[in-house]
Amino acid sequence: MTEHSGSYTPSNGLEKWLDDRLPIIRFSKEHLMDFPTPKNLNYWWTFGGILAIMLVIQIVTGIVLAMHFTPQASMAFDSVELIKRDVNGGRIIQAVHSTGASMFFLAVYIHIFRGLFFGSYKAPREILWMLGVLILLLMMATAFFGYVLPWGQMSYWAATVITNIFAAIPVVGDPLLQLLRGGFAVDNPTLNRFFSLHYLLPFIIAAVVVLHIWALHVPGNNNPVGVDVKSSRDTVPFHPYYTMKDLFGIIVFLIPFAWIVFFAPDILGHTDNYVMANPLVTPPEIVPEWYFLPFYAILRAIDFNLLFINSKLLGVMFFGASILILFFVPWLDRSKVRSGTFRPQFKWFYWLFVINFLLLMWYGAQPPAQVVLMNFTVADVSKLSVLYYFAYFIIILPLLSVFETPRPLPASISESVLGAART
């Protein structure tokens, strides 16, 4: 989409000299400033910029925290407490990092749901979407490793439960479990390697983000009406139009973030993580961080055997499939129309999917025996939500692609903008 003829003319001899050897200024101008961007992007599109800032915040605060943290089983818990109490400004830096993880996931979920509604995964953006799913997986791994580091009770038991997921794999499960933990139970070797990986993965994420943006800049942005850019009248340069819009979105997003950091830094955490890890006592109730709850609910809902597959392996398979299925969405939804705005039936199923996801999040936080409705417990009704979660991708999207009659699309982005102005 970009005109490689280029709008950049080196303004002096030094720039000309640099441009002939490493055209980095040209590249920045073309891709960060002049990049033609659909002029109708709404605020849901600012979450890409918000996510980039969140990654930077996490990496910077993380590097600082690593200067004070001790990855040793008997000292890790105390070292985190020392960061909060003694290190100059440590209280804020630690809170930004731990709250930042939550805000990062909030932003990434909004970003993903925006993509699911506006069909941003459809051709020619499949690779862009799949790289995004890969980033989600890496984020989950990073968040999990990071959560273990403070070595509280929730940290320890999260590490135990999640490493145990690999033990469900037939034949190699048990040796693999020992390999991951470095012992028969989660212990100091586990903490050490998790610290190492927690430091590594964000840089891998940053690398995949570069690929993600590269894959974005080949076809250009999708947009709320989902029709392709037809002429230069449909676009505006990224800078200053979207740098400013993104900046505004970032500032609004940082307000609740800052409120939590300053006034309620522990509001998103679990009180049991203020108790140091104890391998002989499982806390009365184990709950993951809120951003893992929907997937945790899926894992827990599968408490029955199916044919020769036992409940444990089956639960783990559903758990894995719930994320891996996102890789296949571009080929499950065959509808030619990208934007959900023009798909009358899709909308209903989409919003039901959103509600269902939030419902799974709530189920994940409840004890399985909790009665929800009449005699039905969380363990019972969460199965329905798991069913809908998968049915949406495997049954509803493919069928809608065939049976749904979409509303007529505007001829161009410009027409849709002017049309909206008329009404």
Next chain:
Amino acid sequence: MAAGAVGAVGVGGAVWPLINQLNPDASVLALSSVEFDLASLTEGQSVTIKWRGQPVFASHRTAKQIAEAKAVPLSELRDPESDEDRTKPGHEQYLIQIGICTHLGCIPNGPDQGDFDGWLCPCHGSQYDSAGRIRKGPAPKNLVIPPYKFTSDTKIQIG
């Protein structure tokens, strides 16, 4: 071709130590054994012993719990094992098992918890009966019985 083959072997030889370093080292693997005197346990009492870094439940079961465990037909069990399979002859009041839920590794609470007078896992709601057998919830197997033997009437050696 030959260079490629040598290269592949070389890469494999270099990668394996990098993976194997993750495995438990010899000091962790050194199999330790633990001795415990069950005489201190009164009926209905249960203690947790640490063996290889893992919790082992030693329980002195009540007559009611034993009767309940024996009364269940094996066909009702997900992982069929009789009560006799899970205890030592002549010592059937004592139940020795690794206290790790076979689902995802939490430590179940018990005894006398849940619907089956046994153990209830707080993580994902698996329920074990008074013989430590899985009865309800996502766990696939009964609680594991560690290798142990009675060295006297009430003393056991685990491992």
